[in-house]
Amino acid sequence: MNSVHDIGGMDGFGPIQREADEPVFHEPWESRVFGMFITRAGLPPAAGFDAARHRLERLDPIKYLSSSYYERWLAGLESALIGTGTLSRDEIEARMAQFAADPELPMPRREDPAQAERLVNVFSAGRAESQRQIRQKARFALGDKIVTRNLNPHGHTRLPRYTRGKPGVIVAHHGAHVFPDTNAHGLGENPQHLYTVRIAMRELWGGDAEPNESVLIDLWESYLEKDKAAGKSRVQKAMPAAKKAVAKSSARAAKMPARAASSKRSLAKPLPSVTVTSPLAQKSGRGTGSAPASRGGGAKSKGGRATSGRGSTGRGRISGKPMRRSR
Amino acid sequence: MSDKESEQSGHHPRPLSAAALRAKAIESLLVEKGLLASDAIDRVVEIYEKDVGPLNGAKVVARAWCDPGYKRRLLEDGTAAVAELGFGGLQGAHLVVVENTPKVHNVVCCTLCSCYPWPVLGLPPTWYKSLPYRSRIVREPRAVLREFGLELPESVEIRVWDSSAEIRYMVLPERPAATADMSEAELASLVTRDSMIGVGRL
Numbered sequence: 267m268n269s270v271h272d273i274g275g276m277d278g279f280g281p282i283q284r285e286a287d288e289p290v291f292h293e294p295w296e297s298r299v300f301g302m303f304i305t306r307a308g309l310p311p312a313a314g315f316d317a318a319r320h321r322l323e324r325l326d327p328i329k330y331l332s333s334s335y336y337e338r339w340l341a342g343l344e345s346a347l348i349g350t351g352t353l354s355r356d357e358i359e360a361r362m363a364q365f366a367a368d369p370e371l372p373m374p375r376r377e378d379p380a381q382a383e384r385l386v387n388v389f390s391a392g393r394a395e396s397q398r399q400i401r402q403k404a405r406f407a408l409g410d411k412i413v414t415r416n417l418n419p420h421g422h423t424r425l426p427r428y429t430r431g432k433p434g435v436i437v438a439h440h441g442a443h444v445f446p447d448t449n450a451h452g453l454g455e456n457p458q459h460l461y462t463v464r465i466a467m468r469e470l471w472g473g474d475a476e477p478n479e480s481v482l483i484d485l486w487e488s489y490l491e492k493d494k495a496a497g498k499s500r501v502q503k504a505m506p507a508a509k510k511a512v513a514k515s516s517a518r519a520a521k522m523p524a525r526a527a528s529s530k531r532s533l534a535k536p537l538p539s540v541t542v543t544s545p546l547a548q549k550s551g552r553g554t555g556s557a558p559a560s561r562g563g564g565a566k567s568k569g570g571r572a573t574s575g576r577g578s579t580g581r582g583r584i585s586g587k588p589m590r591r592s593r
Numbered sequence: 594m595s596d597k598e599s600e601q602s603g604h605h606p607r608p609l610s611a612a613a614l615r616a617k618a619i620e621s622l623l624v625e626k627g628l629l630a631s632d633a634i635d636r637v638v639e640i641y642e643k644d645v646g647p648l649n650g651a652k653v654v655a656r657a658w659c660d661p662g663y664k665r666r667l668l669e670d671g672t673a674a675v676a677e678l679g680f681g682g683l684q685g686a687h688l689v690v691v692e693n694t695p696k697v698h699n700v701v702c703c704t705l706c707s708c709y710p711w712p713v714l715g716l717p718p719t720w721y722k723s724l725p726y727r728s729r730i731v732r733e734p735r736a737v738l739r740e741f742g743l744e745l746p747e748s749v750e751i752r753v754w755d756s757s758a759e760i761r762y763m764v765l766p767e768r769p770a771a772t773a774d775m776s777e778a779e780l781a782s783l784v785t786r787d788s789m790i791g792v793g794r795l
Contacts, residue, residue, distance in 0.1 A: 271705060271706065272704070272705060273704060273724060273727055273728040274704030274705075274727065274728060274731045274732070274755065275704075275728065275731055275732045276728040277728070277732075279723075279724040279725040279728050279729070280725055281725060281740055282720050282723065282725045282726050282729070282737065282740055282741075283719075283720060283723065283725070284718070284720045284741075285718070285719060285720070288718050288719060290641055290642045290646075290715065290716055291638075291642070292719075293610070293612075293613060294613075295609075295610075295612060295613040295616040295617065297638040297642070298616050298617075298620055298634060298638070299612075299616050300637075300638060300641070300716075301633075301634035301635075301637045301638045302616075302619065302620065302623070302629065302634060304637065304683070305633060305634065305637055307623050307628060307629040307634070308623045308626070308628040308629060319705075319706055322706065331724070334612075335707065335719065335722045336612070337612050340612055340615060340616055340619075343619065344615065344619060347619065347623075352623075352626075352628065353619065353622055353623075357622060358615065358618050358619060358622065359618075361617075361618035361621060361622055362611075362614045362615055362617075362618040364618075365609065365614050365617050365618060365621075366608075366609065366614055369608065369609055373617060373620065373621055373624075373631075374621055374624045374625055375624060375631040375632075376624045376627065376629065376630055376631055377630065377631060377632045378630030378632065378633060379632060381630045381633050382630055382632040382633040382635070382636045383636075385633045385636065385637055386636050386637065386640065388682075388683070389637055389640055389682050389683045390640055390644070390645070390681075390682045391681055391682055395686050395687075396686065396687070396758070396759035397686075397687065424705060424757045424758060425757075426704050426705055426755070426757065428704070428731065428732075429755075438689075440687070440758070440760060443758060443759060444759075446758075460758055460760075462760075464752075470731070470732075471732060476733055476734065476735045476736070476751075477747050478747055478748070478749070478750050478751065479734060479735070479750070479751040479752070479753065480750075480751075480752055480753070481731050481752075481753045481754075481755055482752055482753065482754050482755070483754075483755040483757050484755075484756070484757050484758035484760050485757065485758075486758075
């Protein structure tokens with residue numbers, strides 16, 4: 267959804283405020299909210315954080331922007347508890363009034379050492395895997411030129427606005443991962459191939475971009491389509507438009523050639539190659555070998571799940587295969 | 594814990610903020626309904642207050658500097674390599690480590706929320722979760738890094754990793770000069786959290 271959480275590239279938030287020797291939690295309540303939120307206290311277990319993230323996105327925009335990080339988590343926790351009928355707004359407000367009237371009112375405690383032990387194991391050793399095995403082959407290969415689709419769903423998505431409709435290059439394949447856009451809504455995992463896409467900064471911000479930079483972002487296959495214009499020079503495509511603009515506006519004519527020239531220079535300059543190693547891609551498409559996940563070794567399939575057994579060695583591997591040129 | 598602290602703080606406890614009141618109300622109601630184990634929350638919080646933090650990542654970095662074989666494994670499969678040192682868990686199921694070099698500087702962010710590699714760096718600092726960092730780092734990383742005191746020439750390529758999926762990224766910073774005779778433990782003590790996010794150098 268196009269809400270205020272999607273702030274990549276927005277102006278106006280000011281300088282970055284840092285705090286020396288910052289504690290993990292600034293107030294005791296933050297740690298309790300953190301604990302309740304990540305253990306899903308009072309809520310049914312959920313697959314991953316997708317639904318929880320979407321709850322935060324759906325907060326009132328003014329509240330989102332004016333809240334601290336853990337205030338957002340608190341609001342998300344509260345809305346989930348009310349939404350599932352676990353707690354009512356009235357009883358929360360009534361209890362708040364009680365604590366406000368008597369701050370020394372003790373917090374009741376309930377001990378459950380077995381649950382505590384189980385949760386500690388989950389958090390310190392568990393792996394909330396989002397990778398899945400799927401039969402469908404990856405549509406894109408490393409080095410493929412793609413364009414991100416201009417998708418504007420009202421629901422959850424992990425395709426930020428600033429990356430939509432942009433040309434990029436596939437630099438890593440991570441196998442198939444649970445699709446947040448459906449999973450967040452309880453509409454199923456629908457795993458899809460996941461790629462790291464590299465987008466040159468000037469494709470994102472045009473002539474205002476800083477030089478020699480790119481954004482690398484993990485995007486699902488259905489966010490992407492083949493770049494049909496790839497191969498043709500974008501410089502050639504861009505230049506006539508720039509010339510037209512110059513001809514059109516004599517007032518701007520003085521500025522335009524300089525801008526067009528600098529644009530040509532930056533577009534023509536290839537970015538250095540990126541080599542990303544994706545162990546995740548190596549894991550997919552491999553058999554159920556029990557060798558440790560080391561160089562070139564097949565990794566164990568997750569949770570004993572049978573892999574597709576295609577055994578397409580090196581599918582999606584990047585190591586030793588640097589990209590020659592990317593935009 | 595909030596209840597203990599207010600109990601111990603004497604006769605005039607500080608009035609609780611609205612957020613503290615709300616959190617307290619929710620926790621107490623869940624306890625009364627038998628839906629929350631207080632000790633489970635204590636233990637989980639303790640993990641991130643005491644056990645899991647940037648020291649984990651620093652050990653990983655120092656090992657990679659000292660052991661070329663480990664470094665190779667780390668860059669090939671971050672999750673498996675940090676597990677060799679005993680690190681793993683929530684928000685670290687798929688870890689990718691990216692290497693800074695004299696020519697390439699990597700920096701990590703999450704514009705949509707605040708995804709961060711918890712098992713190796715702990716919970717993120719407030720600035721990482723803040724609106725200014727999330728909005729600006731993908732737009733003007735050089736300007737942002739300058740605010741962190743890091744001035745990079747245009748010849749250094751900057752790669753900004755926007756963590757939009759369940760892959761978590763950590764930066765392997767460059768080993769500082771004149772550290773050839775240092776032990777792995779000494780090297781680990783040099784590694785800062787910011788250098789592993791990519792907003793600092795060593």
